Amino acid sequence: MEPVDLTAALGPVLGDRLLGVEAFPRSAGRIRFERSGALDLFRAVRDSLGFRHLSMVGGIDWTDHREVFYVVWSDDRREYLFLSTDVPADDPHVESASGIWPSANWHEREAWELVGIEFDHHPDLRHLLTPDGYEFRPLLRSFKLHEPEELEVKTRHV
Amino acid sequence: MSAPASSAPATRPVVPPGATLESPAPLPMVDQPAVPFIEIETLRSKEFIPAAKEALGSLIVEQGQTKVVRPVFNWAGRNSLFPLHWGLACCAIEFAAAFGARWDAERFGVVPRSSPRQCDVMIVNGTVTWKVAHKLITLYEQMPEPKWVIAMGNCATGGGPFRTAYSVVPGVDKLVPVDVYIAGCPPRPEAMLDGILELEKLIRERKE
Numbered sequence: 281m282e283p284v285d286l287t288a289a290l291g292p293v294l295g296d297r298l299l300g301v302e303a304f305p306r307s308a309g310r311i312r313f314e315r316s317g318a319l320d321l322f323r324a325v326r327d328s329l330g331f332r333h334l335s336m337v338g339g340i341d342w343t344d345h346r347e348v349f350y351v352v353w354s355d356d357r358r359e360y361l362f363l364s365t366d367v368p369a370d371d372p373h374v375e376s377a378s379g380i381w382p383s384a385n386w387h388e389r390e391a392w393e394l395v396g397i398e399f400d401h402h403p404d405l406r407h408l409l410t411p412d413g414y415e416f417r418p419l420l421r422s423f424k425l426h427e428p429e430e431l432e433v434k435t436r437h438v
Numbered sequence: 439m440s441a442p443a444s445s446a447p448a449t450r451p452v453v454p455p456g457a458t459l460e461s462p463a464p465l466p467m468v469d470q471p472a473v474p475f476i477e478i479e480t481l482r483s484k485e486f487i488p489a490a491k492e493a494l495g496s497l498i499v500e501q502g503q504t505k506v507v508r509p510v511f512n513w514a515g516r517n518s519l520f521p522l523h524w525g526l527a528c529c530a531i532e533f534a535a536a537f538g539a540r541w542d543a544e545r546f547g548v549v550p551r552s553s554p555r556q557c558d559v560m561i562v563n564g565t566v567t568w569k570v571a572h573k574l575i576t577l578y579e580q581m582p583e584p585k586w587v588i589a590m591g592n593c594a595t596g597g598g599p600f601r602t603a604y605s606v607v608p609g610v611d612k613l614v615p616v617d618v619y620i621a622g623c624p625p626r627p628e629a630m631l632d633g634i635l636e637l638e639k640l641i642r643e644r645k646e
Contacts, residue, residue: 409605410569411569411571411572414568418605425602425603
């Protein structure tokens with residue numbers, strides 16, 4: 281299948297919120313975008329480009345900022361597409377993709393509880409892997425290993 | 439029998455109305471025996487049956503519970519230990535293998551049951567996370583008394599290699615009382631059977 285021209289397809293939709301389109305190995309490419317254009321980008325990628333399956337959502341802690349990335353898959357094109365946006369560490373908010381791809385629900389819950397990415401307008405932002413009331417964001421680089429007794433005190437909700 | 443007829447009414451115990459024959463009012467400065475002593479020879483025939491029943495009954499209840507009933511119950515209990523059929527991590531593979539043909543834990547009367555209400559022993563076989571901790575406590579509380587807990591493997595014993603992890607309970611004895619710990623990562627099925635035999639020793643010495 282013809283390689284898709286991502287810049288031509290998404291440039292009119294996003295404008296200057298499209299920060300860059302890069303080649304990425306074994307995929308259609310990698311799109312870096314401003315987080316304010318998240319929902320517009322998601323709709324364009326799903327409806328115009330045909331990437332109808334969201335494979336995963338994740339968060340990365342780069343110490344000075346955090347990155348939220350989405351991996352989407354197109355059954356027609358048989359290839360992946362990577363979407364990524366940067367959020368500041370002190371304001372890690374991004375719009376939830378659950379309304380576009382329902383499979384984003386649990387992935388965003390996991391990214392929220394482990395890396396601390398706040399997904400706005402998420403329908404059900406509860407803990408997925410850690411117990412309710414868990415205070416830590418254990419995949420952040422600032423998280424230190426605790427003594428077991430220390431953790432036990434802070435998770436005494438059971 | 440050879441006492442004169444005139445002294446017989448004097449030795450007959452006088453039972454006032456309202457008082458029981460078997461437990462007369464204690465006299466001061468007199469030690470009460472453990473089993474009330476009854477002068478059988480002085481009883482009327484219709485008084486003998488309830489008096490003997492009471493005297494022997496207390497004996498039977500006291501001695502029979504410790505020497506007959508309790509050993510029989512312990513024998514029955516330790517030869518039909520039903521563990522809860524659930525698996526948490528890789529120890530559950532060894533747990534399952536112990537019930538296969540090679541090790542055949544059923545020869546010890548160990549039959550895994552799927553409902554906690556039919557179980558005697560909970561074998562915690564795997565890493566207990568804080569997420570599953572309150573479910574484990576719920577399952578334990580659903581089990582009827584008497585109940586025991588076996589912590590199988592290093593994770594259930596003390597957290598294992600994940601002791602300092604952010605999500606792992608450092609030992610299941612933080613949540614429920616544990617009777618037997620089995621070392622190993624994971625323990626072989628022989629070790630699990632050895633833990634069950636250790637638990638059977640505990641039940642053999644059980645007093646109540």
